[in-house]
Amino acid sequence: MERPWLKHVVEGNPHEIExxxxxxxxLFQQSVQKYKDHTAVTFYHKTFTYGELYHCILRVASSLAKRGIKKGDSVAIMLPNCPQYPISYYAxxxxxxxxxxxxxxxxSSELLxxxxxxxxxxxxxxxxxLPIAESILDQTPVVNTITVSFEKESTFDQLLQDADVKLPNVEIDPKEDVAVLQYTGGTTGRSKGAMLTHYNLVANTxxxxxxxxxxxxLGEERVLTISPLFHVYGMTSAMNLTFLNGGNLxxxxxxxxxxVVxxxxxxxxxxxxxxPTMYIALLTYYKSYQFDLSCLTTCTSGSAPLPVEVINRFNEISGTSVAEGYGLSEASPVTHRNPISGLQKRGSIGIPIPNTDAKIVDIATGEEDLGTGEVGELVIKGPQIMKGYLNMPEETASTIRDGWLYTGDLAMMDADGFxxxxxxxxxxxxxxxxxxxxxxxEDVIYSHPDVLEAAVIGIPDEYRGETVKAIVVLKEKDSLPEEDLIQFCRERLAAYKVPSIVTYVDELPKTAVGKILKRKLKELYSTK
Incomplete structure (x- = not known):
């Protein structure tokens, strides 16, 4: 297949990797050997070097093994970002x-x-x-509950105190053995467990x-990690990538x-x-307190589309360039990224990362390849694509066809391969x-100076089939009449795209990582 994006890979970055x-x-152990005395984790006023972090991992791994955890068992981690997360994860x-x-x-029902x-x-x-977990644990296979506390002695602290380290001898088949079960959030219905193998995660890192x-x-990056580690984006693009590079998480x-400031x-x-929600909040705060962002040299955005207006404003105040990317749980997650240096196209998710192919196929059958500028479904192939969905063979078969991951996202590719x-x-x-x-x-609405956040949905309409409705959060309440915003859109969009209804709200429903829940909006605002 043609790969027009290859000519835009920055000189010094590879087209393909081993x-x-x-x-x-x-992969983590290799970093421990290279960066033993470098700071691996900072959590408020506490720090861990790579050597210290690995020491904790070994003790917890030994303690888990003594509690009967063996190859093939599932260990669930229900924590915010804290040092205990990477320790538990690698242990x-x-x-x-x-x-x-x-x-x-x-x-409790989601956890169950x-x-x-x-x-x-x-x-x-x-x-x-713990109370949420305890309300349903007797209905689950869980036999070990290990608590983490920031204020007092916990079960986890006891695991760290076990000096008798005896590690299990485990053989891993990287392409077959599942390292992580990443549940897809359930924003579109029943949550699915994407099976990410060791090979998938090593590849994507x-x-x-x-x-x-x-x-x-290498060994010098300091990575601001607010994106939750339990989310696939935080796991790979923050934790695993930082540790690979010997950086400070x-x-x-x-x-x-x-x-955060x-x-x-x-x-x-x-x-x-x-x-996106983090970039928007930082920009809003900057208006009242002009803090210094010049320390940032690499900024990326993922999980949801970043409005072009937000990219432009953040680049102005930081002096860096936010590189938007794309990924999904089923791809470990990264598949596309705007080049960190060189040509970037605002509003684009960039080009496929090394060892990754992507194309656009027709929406109806998914079997016809579409040309430059045509809108269809984005499909992706590469070593980061999941093994499948846990316990869902039919869902797996419809999502992965001939090695191609059907993303469910509508996209187009330009002549440069962006x-x-x-x-x-x-x-x-x-x-x-x-x-x-x-x-x-949404991009047009975000360009209005009075708008903080926006989401657009379709609602039933007897005459048009569906009509466009915008749900908007303003920076200042009552600062913009609905008709003024509709007129603003009318001047910038074809008539059939202009919202016929604007509803102002105090906040938009979001997932933990900041993605706006369109399904929830449809439930709440699907009438005129």
Whole structure:
């Protein structure tokens, strides 16, 4: 197949890389040998060197093994960003276990489903979340509950105190053995467990590193890690990538903009893998307090589309250039990224990363390849593509066909091989026979100076089939009449794309990583 994007790979970054068939833990151990005395983790005023972190991992791995955790068992981690997260993650992997990533915001019914679906044997949980877990644990296979506390002695601390380290001898088949079960959030229905093998995660960590090879300073990066590690983006683009490069993972458990700004001022991070809501909040705060962002040299954005207006404003105040990318749980997650240096196209998700192919196929059958500029479904092939969905053979077969991952995202590719997401297949609005892509309208609305956040949905309409509705959060309440915003859109969009209804709200419903929940918006605002 033609790969027009290859001519835009920055000189010094590879087109293809070698991917070793090794366990993910071996990648981490290599960094421990290279960067033993470098700071690996910063958590407020506490730091761990690579040597110290590895020492903790070995003790917890030994303790888990003594508690009966063995190869093939599932260990669930239900924690915010904190040092106990990477310690638990790598310790369980050293036992040959599979990590089950748990969102700490889960309610008891969501937790019950995931623990049962994954057949979890051990749960590592923040003490404040224990009541939610305890309400359903007797209905699950969990036999070990290990608590983590920031204020008092916990079960986890006892694991760290076990000086009798006896590690299990575990053989890992990197291409077959599942390292992580990444549940897909359930934003579009029943949550699915994407099975990510050791090979998938090693591949995506090395692929991600290769896209920034010319700018990465090995052993010196300080990575502001607010994106939650339980989310696939934080896991790979923050934790695994930082550890590969011998960097300092600056862990922040919750996004509170004032506190985050203080952490930026104290730690002077060089890299920031963020999500749109974080960039928007930092920009808003900057208007009242002009803090210094010149320490940042590499900024990336993922998880959801980043409005062009936000990219432009953040680049102005930081002096760097936010490189938007793309990924999904089923791809470990990264598949595309704007080059960190060289040609970047705003509004684009960039070009496929090394060892990755992508193309656009027709929406109806998924079998016809489409040409430059045509909108269809984005499909992807590469070593980072999941093994499949746990316990869902039919879902797996419809999502992975002949090695191609069908993403469900509508996209187009330009002549340079840059890709553009225009919406989800399920979110496309069909108004008067025209295809309307919410992201295009949202970009226009975001360009209005009074708008903080926006989401566009289609609602039933007797005459048009569907009509366009915008749900908007203003920077200042009552600062913009609805009709003025509609007129603003009318001047910038074709008539059939202009929202016929604007609803102002105080906030938009979001996932833990900041992705706007369109399904929830449709439930709340699907009428005129």
């Amino acid at each position: 991917i070793p068939e090794i366990p993910l833990t071996q 369980a992997l050293m036992c040959g276990a599979t990590i089950v990533q748990i969102n700490p915001m889960y309610k 489903y995931v623990l049962n679906d994954s057949n979890t044997k051990a749960l590592i949980v923040l003490d404040h979340l 090395l692929q991600s590193a290769a896209t920034a090879q010319i700018k990465t300073r 600056i862990l922040v458990p919750k996004f509170e903009v004032e506190q 203080k952490i930026i001022e104290q730690t002077k991070p060089t890299a920031f893998p963020g999500v 890709f553009y997401i225009v919406g989800r297949k399920k979110e496309m609005i069909l108004a008067s026979g025209f295809n309307v892509y919410p992201i295009e309208i």
